[in-house]
Amino acid sequence: MDVPAPKPSLAPPPGKTGGKNRWTESLRAWAYILPAGLLMLAITFFPQAYQGWMAFTDYRLANLRFNVFDQGTWEKFAPPLVGFDNFVKVLTSNLAIENYDFVRLLKFNIAWTVSNVFFHVLLGIVIALALNSKNLLGRRFYRAVFVLPWAIPGLIIAFTWRNMFDRRFGAINQIIGRFNAAFGTAFPTDNRWLDATEPPAGGNIGLALASVVLVPLLLWGLNALFRARLPFWLKLLPLPVIAWAFVELLNMYRDSPMAFWAVLITNIWLGWPFMTVIATGALQSIPEELYEAARMDGATGWQQLVNITLPLLRPAMIPAVMVGTIWTFNNFNVIYFITQGGPFGRTELLVTQAYKLVFTQRLYGVAAAFSIVVFFVLLIITILQNRVTRATEAYYE
């Protein structure tokens, strides 16, 4: 294992790197990456490339006998090439599958991601701040308990919540009954959480959520946009897009069935501890002197929060939000085990739809095209997110 190194070749400062040195350096670096790289090449790149080819074929159940490594199967089982047919079918919702509508899936997926990540980050930061306050009693106890939603396997949590959202004797309806008895209110206790198709309270709850989630995001986005160092006319260009997205998401929340609220509650319960951990780490790295100086200048607690704590949380939260966005966007367990996309496909995500295309409909070619489309959607979202957060950085520094 030990390779004698006559010359230490740790990252030399930029500019000093000579031509030949750079090659040996590169070789050494790739030797370290090789094991992981080979594994990814075999287990991820190869199947992804294969998927890229499948997307252009009419790959079905019968073609499963096809085996690239066995020439004998080629002639008999190779799927016919169909060009961009699968992509066209996926994007124009021209598939003989119940409740399949690509545009609605995409909109719902975005609405789901935005609301989840928003609450994860909000709760994560608020709880981290509470846990980090001075002289808190029982800090160790809370730290231990608050890791539980993260530590318990996700599929168990999903089954538990599905059980709790049951119409008869489900925990949630029973709690509402208890609440009614205690406070004399009359909330419905017979909620069909998972299969009612109409939005709760005639869509008013959806509008309330939209105002809690979307309005701050809209204001933040507009603020960032107009503070960005761009020519004025360029700042006007995204406005119609922002307005359109705002209205579409608003409609999505208003019209979402009760099942959306069930899975949203579950996934908020599951997701905030990760953000709390990140925020805690960032809080602990803020030097105490900053607060002392601020107090000497007479800053109030609120001013310290807004001018010191939140800006210094930002660099740690941004990568967490990015990873959280990807994880939430592709979250399989919660939707699949609680609603199975129901009622009538209204809580279906792109990943659960992809799973169904493979395991229920067995349309492997279509599923491959679908997965590639999902990948590009996610890629665009990540790049946009990256641009927006970078563009707004200047304002904070």
Next chain:
Amino acid sequence: MNNPRLQALVKQVLLQVFLLSVTLAVIFPILWMVSIAVDPRNIDKPLELTLIPPGASFESFRQVLFEPSPLLCSNPGDVATCMTFGKLLVNSLYVSLGTAFFAVILGASAAYAFSRFRFIGRQAGMLAFIALLMLPATATVTPLYVLLGQVKFASEPLRTTLLGLAIAYTSGTLPFAIWNLKGYFDTVPEELEEAALIDGASVTQAFFRIILPLSLPALAVTVLLGFMTGWTEFVLAWLFLDNPARFTLAMALRSLQGQFTTPWSIFFAMALLMSIPPVLLFFALQRYIVSGLTVGGVKG
């Protein structure tokens, strides 16, 4: 309200009320599971909100722990070939620890290169690993099935072995592991390694003796995430494993969810037992988690 001690008291009370309500929300679903698991009537839901139902017993836990699962047998006629909790646990531990082991070894090695060397293809390589985080893997199971079926390991296709499963899971955890470990390695001062190199250590020695010991938190996080993947995943497991003797706990739990009926007390007893190892691992590694996940992010 100008009395600072009174202020501190009010603040403490408000914080406790807030944190206790969060605690309640966190443990409620767990208590609900316990309540169903100890219910002797084997009903799907408690008829009212009581933690301890009438006639509570640990019968379902006893059944899960000591009786063979009738659904998972190599030979359905012979009870001796059926899986027991112990065998399932061994399989699950094998897959999870295997995944954690591969993830930490391969991840640390690759992350070290990305963190410490300036080499040709560095940017592209890093981007490739991050893009992998975004690829939905659902449709790739078909080619993966074919591929792992081709590779033979000890005269068996790799696909049907627990080792093959651990390797497949590792590829899922590596992108995040590399990204997180690289961020952490970046914060370890290079001067420490340079000093070791001047003292005559090789680059490899410097990596093992200096970087790795100083990066325990990030390594712990990698182990944790690898373990969790192996412990809870079952989609690939269902598809790849043929022999019930190799089934894992997650698969056994999933198999209890029948199409029409589910033995709920047994299901939740098993769910609770299955939650214990990851929870213990979280507690054991808790002091590392916070810095292991954030130090790289704060500085990087």
